[in-house]
Amino acid sequence: MRQDDIRRQISGRAMPLPGNDIDTDRIIPARFLKCITFEGLEAHVFEDDRRQMPDHPFNQARCRGATILVVGQNFGCGSSREHAPEALRRWGIRGIVGTSFAEIFFGNCTAIGLPCLTSHTKDLAELSEVLARRPEQEIILDLENRVVQFGEQSILAMIPDGARNQLLAGTWNAMGVLSEAGETTDRVARSLPYVTGY
Numbered sequence: 001m002r003q004d005d006i007r008r009q010i011s012g013r014a015m016p017l018p019g020n021d022i023d024t025d026r027i028i029p030a031r032f033l034k035c036i037t038f039e040g041l042e043a044h045v046f047e048d049d050r051r052q053m054p055d056h057p058f059n060q061a062r063c064r065g066a067t068i069l070v071v072g073q074n075f076g077c078g079s080s081r082e083h084a085p086e087a088l089r090r091w092g093i094r095g096i097v098g099t100s101f102a103e104i105f106f107g108n109c110t111a112i113g114l115p116c117l118t119s120h121t122k123d124l125a126e127l128s129e130v131l132a133r134r135p136e137q138e139i140i141l142d143l144e145n146r147v148v149q150f151g152e153q154s155i156l157a158m159i160p161d162g163a164r165n166q167l168l169a170g171t172w173n174a175m176g177v178l179s180e181a182g183e184t185t186d187r188v189a190r191s192l193p194y195v196t197g198y
Contacts, residue, residue, distance in 0.1 A: 076105025
């Protein structure tokens with residue numbers, strides 16, 4: 001695996017996105033799902049929310065260039081759509097920390113190398129307060145040590161072992177792993193009765 005396929009730490013400025021139960025239709029409205037590829041989805045991240053709320057974080061100049069998203073509870077709930085994490089990643093988000101994530105959204109994020117860590121509500125509130133006072137504050141999502149660092153402070157962060165191991169080993173890209181396996185993949189395929197016609 002290439003070094004850029006490994007996710008040990010994600011660092012950068014963070015953007016707090018207040019609210020719980022933010023669903024995938026808010027992240028990327030359904031009318032933008034007609035595309036054949038994911039190209040250009042980043043232009044429509046939170047499009048309806050941004051139109052209705054001029055002060056939405058994704059509209060704020062101070063949030064431009066943020067690479068880490070700080071969210072609430074049950075982020076990414078609703079419809080199962082790969083477009084939501086793809087749109088966030090293409091916008092520039094490289095990691096997300098929140099109270100909890102919808103299971104399918106979490107899996108879709110892991111499948112494209114976008115780490116999602118969870119932390120306690122109280123700790124995330126403290127982080128959000130720091131970011132409100134100092135939006136330029138760099139934070140680090142440390143997958144290896146399971147902490148979020150900001151300045152001299154750090155909070156505990158959790159990520160399931162399976163997803164963490166994939167991100168640390170660079171094996172989150174299932175198609176890449178299969179492609180690299182080459183002959184082994186072909187050998188297993190030839191042994192499957194539903195591939196060889198019984």
